[in-house]
Amino acid sequence: MPHVPTPWTALASRAAHVVLARKDMALDDVANAFRRRGFDESTRSVDGKVQRGSFQCAFFLQLLHVCDDEMPKEWLDCFARTSDWFAVSAAIYLQELASITPGGAAGVARIMAEQEGPFAQGAQSAELLGGTFSFARLIMLACDAPMPALDRFLDRKDVIAAQDGRLNSSQ
Structure with missing residues (x-):
């Protein structure tokens, strides 16, 4: 399926570029860093993901890990629980969701129970709970409340502009 640029993928791409710029790394350097850490990524695959912003x-x-960039402190507890990247992604999403949901984690559990059918069985919920969702989806969560962990990579006003349709998908 061809990539369709959106304001959300533009923001994801921008966040990845921020990491590369902060660490002064070229795409070849990043691909080599991925391979040294045991990930199967070529320069072409890294370039495609970063340019399109369509990555998990x-x-x-x-990317933060292989570039030796500092992990947002808000997410460190999620890494303490597991070394599985998808499980960490799911934990971060649920943690951020709980931070903006009345009642915190208990509120999220209650809402999930109330919406058991569509949420528990849908493809989107499987992506969220399995940690295979796009980084753009995590950015979308920041529309509901500030997400300090993302402030290192994106301006909140740009997240709101994407939500309101005011951010050009090619930015």
């Missing part, structure tokens, strides 16, 4: 949250976390 787990890839973004791996």
Whole structure:
């Protein structure tokens, strides 16, 4: 399926570029860093993902890792629980969701129970709970409340502009 640029993928791409710029790394350097850490990524695959902004949250976390960038402190507890990148992604999403949901984690559990059918059985919920969702989806969550962990990579005003349709998908 061809990639369709959206304001959300533009923001994801921008966040990845921020990491590369902050660490002064070229795409070849990043691909080599991925391979040294045991990930199967070529320069072409890294370039395609970063340029399109169509990558999973787990890839973004791996990018931070291989570039030796500092992980947002808000997410460190999620890494303490597991070394599986997809499980960490799911934990981060649920943690961020709980931070903006009345009642916190208990509120999220209650809402999930109330919406058991569509949420528990849908493809989107499987992506969220399995940690295979796009990084753009995590950015979308920041529309509901500030997400300090993303402030290192994106301006909140740009997240709101994407939500309101005011951010050009080629930016």
